[in-house]
Amino acid sequence: MPTVREAALDVMRRHDLTTVFANPGSTEVPFLAGLPEDIRFVLALHEGSVIGAATGYAIAREAPALALLHTTAGLGNAAGALSTARVNRAPLVVVVGQQDRRHLVQEPFLAGRLEQLAGDYPVRTETPPRAQDVPGAIARAAHAARTLRGPALVIVPMDDWAQPAEELPLPAPAQLRLPAAADTGDVGEVAALLDAASAPAMVVGAGADHPVTWEALTLLAERLGCPVWQESFGARAGFPQDHPLFAGHLPADRTRLREVLGAHDLVLSVGAPVFRQYPYEKGPLVRAGTRLAVVTDDPAEAQRAPVALAVVAELPAFCTALAQTAGKGEGGAARTPDAVRPVAERAVPPPPPAKGEPLRAAHVLAELARRLPEETVLVEETPSSRPDLHALVPARRPLGFLSAAMGALGFALPAAIGVRMGAPERPVVAVVGDGSSLYQIQALWTAVRYKVGVVFVVLANGRYAIMDRLADKHENTAPWPDFEEVSVSGMAKALGCSARRVTGHAQLLAELDALLPELPDSTRPLVLEVAVRAEETFQP
CATH class of the missing domain: 3.40.50.1220 (TPP-binding domain)
Incomplete structure (x- = not known):
């Protein structure tokens, strides 16, 4: 008789859930220890990066991706990223570890009150009543994720994996078809x-x-x-x-x-x-x-x-x-x-900065637009520069642009990694603000470890520029300080990721000319931290 774990792995294979994004804890070890060779494990260093990467992977493949979270701490850390996955309509199957079923009633250490922790953002949440119901719950989650286009959660006590499975009729459809014809x-x-x-x-x-x-x-x-x-x-x-x-x-x-x-x-x-x-x-x-x-x-x-x-x-x-x-x-x-005639005037790229004049975000985006291959996926998370990006860098292919519909920061770095893993034939560039990058900077380690060739262009103005502009609209001063001391390129290097800091226009052109032709075949992630001045105005 196979174990619940073996039966669950068969369900995962049937639904093409053979890449596991995770930041595991003790409650997940019974599932993970000794994974079969056909199951790929991808480690991220924070649960926000786990869900962000899985979201990008699912969107790129147009199919559910599998994530594994560690009980209360893991699900709690991932809740914001799960809300982004829901609003981005990314199909995810999320297995959440739980303490041993045999003493849950005593609320032992690491036991979690998990069913409502992510709120209403999951499209389905299921706690199987018996260990033998876990494989069917995973199958139902895969169907829910695909048809409702969002994260579906399955909560699994750690002792369930070793229990004997049952030979029962299929607990969920092997295949689920929805009508695709137009009325x-x-x-x-x-x-x-x-x-x-x-x-x-x-x-x-x-x-x-x-x-x-x-x-x-x-x-x-x-x-x-x-x-x-x-x-x-x-x-x-x-x-x-x-x-x-x-x-x-x-x-x-x-x-x-x-x-x-x-x-x-x-x-x-x-x-x-x-x-x-x-x-x-x-x-x-x-x-x-x-x-x-x-x-x-x-x-x-x-x-x-x-x-x-x-x-x-x-x-x-x-x-x-x-x-x-x-x-x-x-x-x-x-x-x-x-x-057909054009209905709108196209944005005119700004002239190069004068000698000694600082770079603006528009300078960087205009030069990117001139060089990016048409099939590039551009992942965006730069709130104060988004209008310039929209004006200067058009999406020319499906999946040419990807952003966080929820507005929560911490999406772009891990999502870009997941997109490149899910669609390795597409070049991927992430354009993020320095403030945004700090929310999931540890995702860079995953890109290095798994040889994911993404270029991360960080527009560094040393502040939360969009927040400053919003405070200006209220005709008041902002209580938050700048953070010009922060070195994103320095943190990237500490995580093992190649990084360079750019401060001038000529240097920017040289870096882009060297990097972007290699991008389609690259297996080396790189951070290009570009110092830009904070813009004085912002119009959402």
Whole structure:
């Protein structure tokens, strides 16, 4: 009779969960000791890095990834990263260790009250009532992670792994199929809205980041001749941002949002909420006369949308059908790609700094944009420089851009590592602020240990620049100090990662020219800490 551990490993293999991201403790040793050779173990030095790397890995592979956490301390440390995984809709199976089942009632040392510790962010949390139920719980978690697109937790007491398994009927489907065809009635209704509009526009978001969806939305936008906006604070790009019809990123306040969308009588949101805001402002999202509709694969996103029509569907199939239908019916404004004209002026890179003038973030981003291969995945976590990054570095391929939709810091470094591990054929560059990098700086050790070739460009201004600008908006002084003494490159070297500090434009060009051509085949992570001046203004 196989053990529960052996049966669970078979379930993991069946669901392609053969890479384990972990920062283990004693409650996980019975599972980990003597892992079979076909199970790859990836150590991270903090649970935030565990979940961040697993999130990047899952997004890159478009399939669930496996993470292992250590009881209360591990799950508690990972809670913020789990919230990011949920909002980024990353499918994760997270096994959480627990004390020995036989004396849990006495609440022994390291026993955890785990079921609610991560709040409502897991899409499923299960504590198997018996050891023999653990393999089935892992299978159900894999299905939940894949279909609900978020982290699914299984809490396993440490003694369960050695118990005998049972030969029972499958405790969960070996395969779970969901309908992927588009409902013709829903397609027709959305197409009718577009055809009836005299000036339609689209807003795209992270849910549309798929090769089939990009192709369909490009065809649709070209036929309708309509501008396409990217959602504000989007985790991923939903449309080629170098296309003439790409209009830019939506502003995150209602005043500017009404102004931007005011010329359109219909705005269709695809794979994006309606609409993400940051500062609260009174008033409607759009002007009277502008109708809103949304197509999304997230039921909760549809249910809270203040729109005339909300459709829940698998986006690749729906958008393909919509592109074949809209703009062809009576009254549809058919246009060909040859008739497409740019709808927005493109950002002009800044001129090089004068001699003795400090670098700005825009200088760094402009030079990156000139050199990055089209297939690069750019992972972003630089809040004060994000507007410059969006303006200067367009996403040109699906998964060309990745950020933390939750807004919590500590995502980019481990996520970039996970993306490169999950999609080794894609070059990966992380652009992070120095303040952001400190939240999961220890992730660099994992990149070194497992030979993950990512370039980490750290924009170092020695302060929380975005917080300074927000304090300025309140016309008040900030109580937090600068931290110019911190050396990110020094910490990287202490973790075994190659690092260099750049202080001038000529040095920046030399470093990028040497690094980026080698990036596609690189197995050596490197930190490029670039000293930049803090910007005086910020507009989210």
